[in-house]
Amino acid sequence: MQRSEVLEQLSQYIAGKVLDGKDIGLNETTPLLEWGIINSLEIVRILSFIQETFGVDISADKMVADHFANLASLTDLVLETAKEQQEKWHAHDKKSPDYDVVVVGGGPAGSTVATLLSRWGKSVLVLEKARFPRHHIGESLLAGTTTLMKQLGVYDKVEQAGFVHKFGATYIWGKSQEPWSIFFSEVSDEGRFSFQVERDKFDKILLDHSREIGTTVREECCVTEFIRDGERITGVKYVDAEQRSHSVSCRFCVDASGQSALLGTSMKWRKFNQTLRNFALYTYYRGGKSAVELVPDLKPRDAGNIFVVAMERGWIWYIPLGSGRFSVGVVTHGSLARELNKENRLQFYLDCLNSTPQIRYLLSEAERETSTLYSQSDWSYVCDSFKGPGYLLAGDAACFVDPILSTGVDLAMEGAFKAAIAINTLLDEPELTEQALCWYEKEYKQRLDTSSRWLNTGIMGTVSVMTGSGKRNN
Numbered sequence: 001m002q003r004s005e006v007l008e009q010l011s012q013y014i015a016g017k018v019l020d021g022k023d024i025g026l027n028e029t030t031p032l033l034e035w036g037i038i039n040s041l042e043i044v045r046i047l048s049f050i051q052e053t054f055g056v057d058i059s060a061d062k063m064v065a066d067h068f069a070n071l072a073s074l075t076d077l078v079l080e081t082a083k084e085q086q087e088k089w090h091a092h093d094k095k096s097p098d099y100d101v102v103v104v105g106g107g108p109a110g111s112t113v114a115t116l117l118s119r120w121g122k123s124v125l126v127l128e129k130a131r132f133p134r135h136h137i138g139e140s141l142l143a144g145t146t147t148l149m150k151q152l153g154v155y156d157k158v159e160q161a162g163f164v165h166k167f168g169a170t171y172i173w174g175k176s177q178e179p180w181s182i183f184f185s186e187v188s189d190e191g192r193f194s195f196q197v198e199r200d201k202f203d204k205i206l207l208d209h210s211r212e213i214g215t216t217v218r219e220e221c222c223v224t225e226f227i228r229d230g231e232r233i234t235g236v237k238y239v240d241a242e243q244r245s246h247s248v249s250c251r252f253c254v255d256a257s258g259q260s261a262l263l264g265t266s267m268k269w270r271k272f273n274q275t276l277r278n279f280a281l282y283t284y285y286r287g288g289k290s291a292v293e294l295v296p297d298l299k300p301r302d303a304g305n306i307f308v309v310a311m312e313r314g315w316i317w318y319i320p321l322g323s324g325r326f327s328v329g330v331v332t333h334g335s336l337a338r339e340l341n342k343e344n345r346l347q348f349y350l351d352c353l354n355s356t357p358q359i360r361y362l363l364s365e366a367e368r369e370t371s372t373l374y375s376q377s378d379w380s381y382v383c384d385s386f387k388g389p390g391y392l393l394a395g396d397a398a399c400f401v402d403p404i405l406s407t408g409v410d411l412a413m414e415g416a417f418k419a420a421i422a423i424n425t426l427l428d429e430p431e432l433t434e435q436a437l438c439w440y441e442k443e444y445k446q447r448l449d450t451s452s453r454w455l456n457t458g459i460m461g462t463v464s465v466m467t468g469s470g471k472r473n474n
């Protein structure tokens with residue numbers, strides 16, 4: 001073995017050990033001493049250099065050092081090689097990010113993208129600021145989500161959770177007060193249904209499933225900053241539950257932070273829909289009546305329908321969550337978010353429920369489950385772009401239309417599904433990066449357009465366009 005090769009090996013060995021955080025004892029270098037290539041004095045000096053540079057505790061064997069004291073000095077050369085090696089390791093570190101993908105946010109969009117990428121062999125970290133289960137709005141799902149759940153392999157777990165089956169939606173919307181319904185079976189197979197979910201439980205099932213597939217999930221970790229190399233996002237900074245700061249690097253980053261829309265906000269990409277600047281107030285009731293008692297045309301299984309009633313100041317949702325529990329929300333004009341203070345918000349909400357005869361009837365024997373009145377406003381927006389160098393936006397972080405047709409979770413999960421395909425492609429074949437990201441953005445925007453068209457035709461009063469056979473009265 002050439003002396004230079006031995007030096008190379010030694011320096012690699014030392015650098016490797018030190019960077020691994022391991023202690024180095026003199027004994028480990030004795031083969032080199034025995035070859036007579038370096039002397040013990042040099043080793044002592046190398047070891048003290050390492051001690052100073054890296055702060056590693058080193059034990060030197062004085063006996064060995066004394067014995068080899070007269071051998072020729074190669075110290076400088078060894079030190080130089082070790083330094084070079086150290087630089088190489090740091091450079092190598094930069095090229096090997098901590099994860100293939102970091103996902104910000106563990107809602108339906110974040111967990112969907114993470115589950116798929118983990119299943120396809122990528123290393124994925126999800127950073128979620130809350131600890132699940134956590135409260136969330138968006139309980140009434142469309143039938144498309146069940147297909148996505150099956151593809152994720154989580155359907156059985158969702159079914160076992162016992163959520164209410166939803167076969168369709170019943171509306172009182174238009175000039176007539178006569179209720180009308182639309183069913184998933186009108187556009188799909190007979191018996192097609194979805195779920196009315198308690199989002200705290202549902203989102204936890206999806207996130208836990210992702211963890212089981214291999215995703216690293218860190219809850220109570222709030223992302224505070226995206227790390228950039230030029231325009232390219234190469235990682236994130238976050239703060240954990242103990243307020244400790246961390247950085248993590250990745251080959252690709254997904255912003256699935258929901259309505260926080262971290263990137264869309266910081267890039268000033270969010271464009272709000274000025275005609276849908278709405279405001280929602282909602283809470284939960286126990287002991288409500290089923291809409292089946294109100295609408296004679298409905299079959300017993302339609303007790304799981306979402307019931308939507310138009311009223312003078314907006315509209316009301318009435319979602320059965322099982323065991324007599326209902327989510328009841330009032331959607332009204334956004335300007336009221338500023339006009340109403342905490343006390344008169346509740347009064348306004350109750351007035352809306354009481355002045356709507358159908359809801360008054362359904363809640364006549366019900367009790368409010370909690371004193372908390374939740375609110376949300378300004379949710380209708382689209383970001384100018386859904387992608388950039390090293391990142392994309394998924395779910396509500398990219399866009400959201402309106403809750404009236406319950407499209408949110410479906411849109412978020414379907415978009416995330418396509419995001420995972422695009423990311424998997426660009427990680428495996430970097431030369432296809434631009435193509436993959438453009439495909440994702442185009443697909444997602446097309447799906448968004450479809451939802452917006454449904455919304456416009458629905459609001460204008462031609463919901464039958466959606467189903468080909470839906471009834472309406474205006």
Ligand SMILES: Cc1cc2nc3c(=O)[nH]c(=O)nc-3n(C[C@H](O)[C@H](O)[C@H](O)COP(=O)(O)OP(=O)(O)OC[C@H]3O[C@@H](n4cnc5c(N)ncnc54)[C@H](O)[C@@H]3O)c2cc1C
Binds near residue numbers: 223257
């Ligand atoms: C009034 C209203 C009613 C709705 N009703 C329905 C409905 O009936 N049906 C339906 O399908 N949809 C509904 N939606 C829409 C639905 O809530 C969303 O579309 C859906 O939750 C989007 O999923 P997501 O994963 O993109 O975002 P989210 O579910 O919001 O998940 C985002 C996650 O990111 C986390 N996060 C945020 N910031 C950070 C950070 N800095 N660091 C780490 N984590 C972070 C959050 O804690 C959250 O868990 C409704 C929306 C509104 C406003």
